[in-house]
Structures are given as structure tokens and as C-alpha cells.
Amino acid sequence: MFAIGEAARRSGVSIETIRYYEREGIIAAPRRSTNGRRVFSEAEISALRFIRRCRDLGFSIRDALALRRLASDPAAGCEKVQDLGQRHLADIRSRIASLRALDEALSELVANCAEGKRDCPMLDRLMSDRDVPAP
Amino acid sequence: MFAIGEAARRSGVSIETIRYYEREGIIAAPRRSTNGRRVFSEAEISALRFIRRCRDLGFSIRDALALRRLASDPAAGCEKVQDLGQRHLADIRSRIASLRALDEALSELVANCAEGKRDCPMLDRLMSDRDVPAP
DNA sequence: GTGCATCCTGTAGCCGCTACAGGAGCAACC
DNA sequence: GGTTGCTCCTGTAGCGGCTACAGGATGCAC
Incomplete structure (x- = not known):
């Protein structure tokens, strides 16, 4: 489990942008440690990386979310x-x-x-x- | 002298955008008729057209203003x-x-x-x- | 007088961040 | 025990350049 700074380093998404994604509902809110700090799992970091890769390819956030839905749908x-x-x-x-x-x-x-x-x-x-x- | 709709048609800048330019100080506020409506001179319409042409070429508003300054400076x-x-x-x-x-x-x-x-x-x-x- | 076009002000939204302000917590070192 | 320095928190405002209303006033033609 990783603090936001480490999650940012590993995903390539800046701290501010991660918080922005959470605020906007683009990612699920991660759980918090006892002192109120965000704690990220590997899977959540992968989700951030996925979005960053989409953005790097020029996809909009909306498209990135659509792609994520397709990625998680085994029937698609x-x-x-x-x-x-x-x-x-x-x-x-x-x-x-x-x-x-x-x-x-x-x-x-x-x-x-x-x-x-x-x-x-x-x-x-x-x-x-x-x-x-x-x- | 022209109403804002006519100025928009002649300059190629939309009514909303003209008002926006005025609000932001990008163009000087035109004078008003007795009923409070904006009245544009030929020169003011030319100024709008100038900015639109710059924008059409992809210049930022800031660059457009710089170009306008250069255009009006005989020493430049x-x-x-x-x-x-x-x-x-x-x-x-x-x-x-x-x-x-x-x-x-x-x-x-x-x-x-x-x-x-x-x-x-x-x-x-x-x-x-x-x-x-x-x- | 009635309908339609045109105008007005003011405000909020778009996209995707980015940049603070102002504060809290924690570890390491003197 | 104090201080420094790092990371984290919330909340809000700003970027560029419009665009899109709401809600109302005026003007003109028929």
C-alpha cells in the first residue's frame, strides 16, 4: 500500500491530478489511513496508469473511462x-x-x-x- | 455606425465574443446609443476583424494584441x-x-x-x- | 396590440488540470 | 524538548477563449 506521493511516482500522474480525479469521480476514492491520508493499492495505481496512458495517446477523460469499461468487461x-x-x-x-x-x-x-x-x-x-x- | 449584430456579421466575430472582448479589455468599450445599446464604428469593426484574423491563424489573444500594437506603431x-x-x-x-x-x-x-x-x-x-x- | 427580432446584464459551464493558502502530522537530528 | 524538513490534508481560484443560458427591455412591422 502506497501514499499518494508514491502512487504519483509509480503511475506517472501528479499528486494534484490524482486528487482532482478523485474529486471528479474519475477514480474511486481510495481508503484512508488512521491519520486521514490516502492509501493506494497496486490495483488503484494501475487504474491511474491506465488513465495516464489514454491521456498520453490524446484520449479525453470520457474516452479513457469508456476504454476502462471495455477493459473490465469480459464480454466486450x-x-x-x-x-x-x-x-x-x-x-x-x-x-x-x-x-x-x-x-x-x-x-x-x-x-x-x-x-x-x-x-x-x-x-x-x-x-x-x-x-x-x-x- | 452599426449595432452589435451587424458588427458581428461584418467582422466575423460572434456577438457573445464581442461582448467578451469588451469585458476583458481586449477591445475598447464602444460608445452607447441613447437606449444603452452598443454602437460600433467602421474602425471598431476593423479592430474586431483584425483580432479574428489573428485567431484564425492560431495566434493567442495576447499575440493578437501585440500585433495590433505593432500595426499601430509607425516606428515598428x-x-x-x-x-x-x-x-x-x-x-x-x-x-x-x-x-x-x-x-x-x-x-x-x-x-x-x-x-x-x-x-x-x-x-x-x-x-x-x-x-x-x-x- | 401582438409577435418577432434584437439588444441588455450577469452568471455558469466547458476541459483538464495547476497553483496556491493555510494548516497538520511525523521522523530525524541537535 | 525544540527545530527543521518532508509529506500530507482541504478548499478555492485561475488558466484560455469562448459559449450558453436566464430573465428582461426595447424596437419595428403588420
């Missing part, structure tokens, strides 16, 4: 996990696409900026009356 | 704008890189999941005692 098959993963993957890819579009737009603006220029093309674009039409 | 050269743009570009690229790493990791996990599999490789990985070492 791989498909639902795969489905959740694929949805998330699609989301990541759309975010990459948006960022790439941003990268492209911004690269062009920055490239046209040069030292000592009187008119800044980037500011001109930002201040223009009309939006630039989509390419 | 292009370099500072370029510098801000380049910093932001670096940030975007590092976010892309993180998302790509996520994409790669998640793709592999999802690919190994197949219908009807008894053990789910993704859940196995999430529940493992030890972290997967970096490649």
Missing part, C-alpha cells in the same frame, strides 16, 4: 476499442490537417516579411477589409 | 512581426510533430486490433505494468 470484444481508437485517430488527423493549413498560410505570410521593409505584408493581410478567398 | 518595423510569426510557426510545427507521433503510435495499436480477437492488443498496452520504452 476488440471491435469497440478499435472503433474508439479509429474515431480518435480521425480526430487527430483532422487536427493535423488544420495545423498544416495554418502552417502553410503563416509560412507564406512570414516569408514575405523581410527586414527593413516599409510595409509589412503580414500586417497588411491582417488589416485588410476583405477576407482572403479560399484557394 | 517588419522584423518584430516576422519574429512573432516565426515563433508561432515553430509552435504550430511542434504541435504537428506531437500529433504525428500520436498518430503513429495510435495507428499501430489500432491496426493490431481486429474483429473477434480475444485479447485486445490496445487494451493490453494500456493496462501494462511497464511503460513502453521510447523507440
